[in-house]
Amino acid sequence: MTIIEALTLFFLAIGIIFNTLGVIGLLRFPDLYTRMHATTKATTFGSVFTTLAVVLYSIGMFAGTSDSQFIVLGIHAAIVALALAFTNAVSSHAIARAAHRSGVKPEQAVVDRLEEAGL
């Protein structure tokens, strides 16, 4: 087994572990905001690492076969990782803001400065 193959498996394992933790958090946390911490973040970290595993796999295959389709696969997977990171940040911000504006209060919260500011 080459180093690149071993790293690919390692990244896949990290990705799957964090995706599993995201699902467990979704089931256990008490309200919308804490669930969003578990799902959007843990799953993004997991998805980014599974995508990085694809990039590494294509680099390894390109080094072995020098077939240009693996460059295409690797570059597109890298762009997927970037797009995941950007859309995750913007969409989770939009969901949280919409939830707070429509009256969903954070449960078990020790402080809520946004409620006090009344924005």
Added chain:
Amino acid sequence: MISFLLTFILVFVLYLILTAGSGTIGVWSSSEIIAGFILALAAAAITKNFLCRANNYRMANPARFLLIPVYVIGPFFIEVIKANLDVAYRVLTMNIRPGIIRISSGLKSDLGIFMLANSITLTPGTITVDIDEKTHDLYIHNINVGEGDELRPVIEDRELFALANLPAWIRRIAE
């Protein structure tokens, strides 16, 4: 004119990245280069006022935009790994102390606020919920508010990040 050129270069480079591996001129085929050139001209003509809306070209300076990948791979990634392990621990133990706190950033530009808000949201355990448009303060939902932090009305931005001073990096890139 500068905004048209900048948008054209950005779109053309993105097209070339997406079509790499198609032929023999470098790694591109001649038809892809011609199609990309024409599409980039059209896209730049239509969207130049969106990319350069503020009429401020300081981000065209390589010393600024080349710092962005350094920032993402270096200090930001370290923070994300540390915060991911922290949230994983809280998922398993349910040891949470949630709350919405107010963060004072001191950043002025739109891009700086955008980068700080997205860095905070992408770091697990913190979500940007809202922004005060006048003072540019951010409201953050934190999964584990520090002991005593719920009594302070405003918290400094660098206290959110334990290992690297991300706001200082953002100030260097965007302000």
